[in-house]
Amino acid sequence: MARRHKIRIKTPQEIDKMRIAGGVASQILQELAKAAQPGRTTGEIDQLAADLMREHGCKSAFLGYRGFPGQTCISVNEEVVHGIGGERRIQPGDILKIDVGIVKNGFIGDNATTVAVGEIPVETKRLLKATEESLYAAIDKARAGLRLAELCGAVEAHVKPLGFTVVREFVGHGVGRELHEEPQVPNYRPQGKTPILEPGMILAIEPMVNLGSGRVRILDDGWTVITEDRKPSAHFEHTVLITDGEPELMTYRPKEATSEILGI
Template identity: 70%
Template sequence: MAKKVRIPIKSAADIRKMRVACETASEILQLCAKAVQPGKTTGEIDAYAAELMKERSCKSAFLGYRGFPGHICISRNEEVVHGIGSDTIIRPGDILKIDVGITKGGWIGDNATTVPAGDIDLETKRLLCATEQSLYEAIDHARNGTHLADLCGAVEAHVQPYGFTVVKEFVGHGVGRNLHEEPQVPNFRPPGRSPKLRPGMVLAIEPMVNAGVPGVTILSDGWTVITNDRKNSSHFEHTVLVTEGKPDILTARPREATEELLGIKMDG
């Protein structure tokens, strides 16, 4: 983080267009999440996402990106991110990470959530709750004048007390006309100086949190990232605009894993 980076500032016209892309990405993500159920395959969810994109006159921001073969990333259980839809059957108790990125009108919308397939055990519920809350802890720091490092550090600071760890090899990022723009947005406090956030900056903030060790491995397909101890991992993401006031979540959606919905207490 010591290297000075040029973070793009979006104009009011840019933001209007980006808001449309982000709202579309959020809608597709929510519909894909509702489609997750035991007995379906991850490939069926990917195909459904492709249909939804076609209906909404947008394209996948992932398909073909550096050779990625899926329309969305769909990652199961110990798979952290970048999972590829296949004939893998979703089973009761699985958790599915769904990451939807689309291009519409020349702008990107990028967001992700973790979805339980039927009932899941208490520890996995706690993992989802902690990860989703860490996203909102980070978002609360997406304010004019805040150091980026404070936003990044908020994720790890929230999940560590529960015994969970953050993935360090993969990070969030700036987003706009391109899927990956400056700055990098890790889920831990980076060393050295960090830039201050300014209105018009747009960040894809995406906690990737493991139930066990933080280490990960990329499978032989060249994409799918799994936890080294094969314990579950959780992933939530929003595209967020820094404004003169409170953060503006461009991919806004109802919170999926709140304590109230899951009926658990995180400190219990």
């Protein structure tokens, strides 16, 4: 894990700019989630993202990052993260993971959700619900004075008793002027001593949870991560500010995978 002095503490002025970037990222994500309808291609969703970013006076934090070719990451069903929008048509029963990262006024807003397209199997509904719940369990540990390990461990502690597994190869991260800052934020309790959380730290917390095995592999495009057993995976993410009190969601949006919404 990162040493304490490497984690960037944001100034009040930087935090204000992060709030703006986070709000824009959340608005764009919610619009894309509404557009995720049967018959549309993932490429059309990605193009809509580009249009919305232009309207909001921001740009993609992902496009060109280490060569990534998309405006957003769009991953379907067994695809975990880093999917590339293209000709694949969205079908009833799909689950669509949409990850939006934007740059506005030099700062990053980063968030993700999983969208159920029409009716999905009960076990997949349970996966989405548990994954979103695990995100909020981790956010509840995003408090000054706690160790990062407590936050990270909250994700696996929630989903494992329900029969689900966390992806260990890909993790959350600090975020600010750069997309990936220290510290890394895994979805399991890391070994060893981890940093104590302090006001002004900003973390992208993003559970990636699988219905089956936690094992994953990367497709030949060099980006798209899929579950090795081809079972569905869910992904939810918020950018979160550590404060002197309650954690602040910088990418606030209404919860999306509650029992009432999913009908379970």
